[in-house]
Amino acid sequence: MKHTIKELEDIASQIRRDIVRMVHGCQSGHPGGSLGCADFFTALYFEVLNHNKDFTMDGIGEDLFFLSNGHISPVWYSTLAHAGYFDKSELATFRKLDSRLQGHPTTHEHLPGIRVASGSLGQGMSVAIGAALTKRLNNDNSYVFTLHGDGELQEGQNWEAAMFAPFHELDRLICSVDYNGQQIDGPTKKVLSLDSLQAKFEAFGWHVINTDGNDMQSIVEGLHYAKTLTGKGKPILNLMSTQMGAGVDYMMGTHKWHGTAPNDEQLAAALAQLPETLGDY
Amino acid sequence: MKKYTYTEKKDTRSGFGAGLHEAGKKNENVVALCADLVGSLKMDAFIKDFPERFTQVGIAEANMIGIAAGMTIGGKIPFTGTFANFSTGRVYDQIRQSVAYSNKNVKICASHAGLTLGEDGATHQILEDIGLMKMLPGMVVINPCDYNQTKAATLAIAEYEGPVYLRFGRPVIPVFTDPDQKFEIGKAWMVNEGTDVTIIATGHMVWKAIEAGEKLAELGIDAEIINIHTIKPLDDEAILKSVKKTGCVVTCEEHNKFGGLGESVARLLTTELPTPQEFVATNDTFGESGTPDQLMAKYGLDAVNIVEAVQKVIGRKK
Numbered sequence: 001m002k003h004t005i006k007e008l009e010d011i012a013s014q015i016r017r018d019i020v021r022m023v024h025g026c027q028s029g030h031p032g033g034s035l036g037c038a039d040f041f042t043a044l045y046f047e048v049l050n051h052n053k054d055f056t057m058d059g060i061g062e063d064l065f066f067l068s069n070g071h072i073s074p075v076w077y078s079t080l081a082h083a084g085y086f087d088k089s090e091l092a093t094f095r096k097l098d099s100r101l102q103g104h105p106t107t108h109e110h111l112p113g114i115r116v117a118s119g120s121l122g123q124g125m126s127v128a129i130g131a132a133l134t135k136r137l138n139n140d141n142s143y144v145f146t147l148h149g150d151g152e153l154q155e156g157q158n159w160e161a162a163m164f165a166p167f168h169e170l171d172r173l174i175c176s177v178d179y180n181g182q183q184i185d186g187p188t189k190k191v192l193s194l195d196s197l198q199a200k201f202e203a204f205g206w207h208v209i210n211t212d213g214n215d216m217q218s219i220v221e222g223l224h225y226a227k228t229l230t231g232k233g234k235p236i237l238n239l240m241s242t243q244m245g246a247g248v249d250y251m252m253g254t255h256k257w258h259g260t261a262p263n264d265e266q267l268a269a270a271l272a273q274l275p276e277t278l279g280d281y
Numbered sequence: 282m283k284k285y286t287y288t289e290k291k292d293t294r295s296g297f298g299a300g301l302h303e304a305g306k307k308n309e310n311v312v313a314l315c316a317d318l319v320g321s322l323k324m325d326a327f328i329k330d331f332p333e334r335f336t337q338v339g340i341a342e343a344n345m346i347g348i349a350a351g352m353t354i355g356g357k358i359p360f361t362g363t364f365a366n367f368s369t370g371r372v373y374d375q376i377r378q379s380v381a382y383s384n385k386n387v388k389i390c391a392s393h394a395g396l397t398l399g400e401d402g403a404t405h406q407i408l409e410d411i412g413l414m415k416m417l418p419g420m421v422v423i424n425p426c427d428y429n430q431t432k433a434a435t436l437a438i439a440e441y442e443g444p445v446y447l448r449f450g451r452p453v454i455p456v457f458t459d460p461d462q463k464f465e466i467g468k469a470w471m472v473n474e475g476t477d478v479t480i481i482a483t484g485h486m487v488w489k490a491i492e493a494g495e496k497l498a499e500l501g502i503d504a505e506i507i508n509i510h511t512i513k514p515l516d517d518e519a520i521l522k523s524v525k526k527t528g529c530v531v532t533c534e535e536h537n538k539f540g541g542l543g544e545s546v547a548r549l550l551t552t553e554l555p556t557p558q559e560f561v562a563t564n565d566t567f568g569e570s571g572t573p574d575q576l577m578a579k580y581g582l583d584a585v586n587i588v589e590a591v592q593k594v595i596g597r598k599k
């Protein structure tokens with residue numbers, strides 16, 4: 001372990017503060033999913049990922065990460081800033097004119113850490129597969145990680161990709177699903193049920209693991225374990241149960257905060273629950 | 282009228298296959314992907330010599346475009362292959378976000394474009410692809426005119442850094458361009474110098490423009506014929522220079538008149554040099570089953586249609 005669980009939880013707390021402040025600052029964006037994935041991003045970038053903050057697009061010899069559900073960009077931007085990819089003061093520009101921190105992540109403004117645009121859903125797994133194929137051709141034994149929303153799996157392209165990855169034995173591909181059961185129009189069970197994601201992915205030939213995405217110990221151990229599964233010819237799917245809005249009591253347990261910004265009063269109530277550990281931007 | 286002859290007929294898709302094979306020999310970073318149409322795309326030679334650099338994606342074009350975008354990360358130069366319809370309309374958003382907006386070095390190579398796909402009918406005959414692709418910021422759009430030019434274009438795009446749409450076709454047509462030509466992206470080819478009208482043609486319509494030029498010469502009309510193989514970026518300079526001399530223009534393409542080469546030329550001329558223009562193109566229609574020759578005749582894409590358009594546009598000159 002590079003960090004103790006407590007240290008990682010402190011980082012996640014700061015990232016959560018950043019998320020609600022960023023979304024409040026521009027009065028738009030997606031706080032719910034961002035908060036729910038703060039622990040995952042912390043575990044990934046501060047513990048699991050072998051990565052270089054001196055960013056290169058090609059990422060030769062390092063692990064890569066692709067965010068498929070691009071609307072949770074605030075959590076990624078804050079993570080990248082605290083991991084040293086760019087100065088945290090830039091977080092104040094989120095979703096504002098002339099910013100590198102676009103509403104959805106993009107390479108277009110050359111923000112370090114981003115390797116492909118995402119936002120239109122369902123495309124990230126295919127891109128990650130491509131990156132994994134190139135790593136294989138380059139004899140580069142690094143890993144490729146992704147994150148997907150659960151609602152996002154309603155997009156058909158995911159299942160084209162899900163069929164491809166096991167067939168090509170991409171066992172250095174580790175995909176995580178933000179399994180919070182919520183989407184914009186309501187619970188996934190009511191909008192379009194995903195039924196058993198575990199059974200679906202296993203039927204496609206994936207090795208499925210289950211983690212608690214809001215328990216730092218669980219997510220760190222799960223991602224480390226996922227890396228040890230290499231060599232069996234199966235891509236790994238991390239079904240990561242999360243709470244949308246995790247860390248802010250009034251945002252939890254509802255889809256209401258999927259794409260809504262807090263007002264001044266709500267911001268204060270959120271920040272009171274999230275200790276400032278690394279210094280606000 | 283400069284005399285053009287040919288000794289053989291070949292399909293432009295075979296020019297792509299030969300170019301891809303040669304590009305693969307030249308640069309080990311060139312990789313190819315196909316969505317279950319290897320034979321149609323003439324990828325066999327590449328696959329035989331570089332099996333590890335070929336990915337069969339299956340009938341999953343959206344996945345193919347995404348994989349191609351991802352493969353650029355780490356330095357590969359992916360060439361995707363399927364029919365033009367499935368290369369564009371079916372995967373527009375994947376191209377838009379993962380390739381064009383993300384500025385990935387992907388070469389989208391599209392066969393069986395236009396009516397000349399023939400008997401399969403309108404579900405497979407896309408006449409809108411040039412428009413779809415040229416509207417994407419940063420996308421280069423190329424539609425070569427014969428086997429040799431397609432081969433040269435394939436080699437050229439392998440050396441160009443950035444997203445490209447390369448459009449070619451199914452039928453065998455005359456091979457009349459130089460086998461050793463140097464293909465310059467964005468540079469028009471002067472097929473024939475003339476003074477009375479500028480005929481601007483792309484793809485399969487270039488040979489038809491040459492046939493039309495010969496008929497026009499018999500009628501005493503001296504046609505300048507320009508081959509625009511690169512629809513975007515358009516060779517503004519070559520077009521303006523020619524039209525200044527001739528004072529009228531006919532554009533020819535195997536594509537809907539909405540959104541095609543003709544509109545690109547019209548956009549240029551209306552801002553820089555307003556000029557009478559006629560369009561030889563399909564008229565906001567889907568195709569249908571038939572032989573390529575029957576379809577080109579029925580939908581007004583033959584040499585005789587170019588001749589008629591030239592006579593009409595010359596009549597509109599002030």
